[in-house]
Structures are given as C-alpha cells and as structure tokens.
Amino acid sequence: MEMPAGYSTALTAMQRHVNSARPNAPVRPDPPRRSPAALTTRLRATTANALHRLAYRLEPRPAPARDTCPAA
Secondary structure: OOOHHHHHHHHHHHHHHOOOOOOOOOOOOOOOOHHHHHHHHHHHHHHHHHHHHHHHHHHHOOOOOOOOOOOO
C-alpha cells in the first residue's frame, strides 16, 4: 500500500456510510414546517394593507369651494 492514511480514511468513510443505513442508526427529526395557510394569511394581510395605503394616497380630493357671489 502506498498511502496507508488514505486507506484508513476510505475504510472509516465506507463504514460510516454502510452503518448509517441500519435500522438502529441515529435519526434526526425533520424540523417543523409552517403551515401554508399561515404564510398565505400573512401575505394576504400585507397585500391588503399596502393596497389600502395606496388607495388612500390616490383617492381624489374634492375640489375647493368657489364663491360664486361677490362679496358685498
């Protein structure tokens, strides 16, 4: 063998790979997922808020009142 360290490293990696598929291998649980409804609700509320603010800024204002009668 020309590279005993490489052989040892490869053997260790192969053993870890093979042993990871065993039934008693340690398992990490999946992280909890947010429900899609919560994301949709927040997105809809944010969009509605933005549209309300935009509508308030673009709302036409009444024209100023003009006096038609000259002051006496």
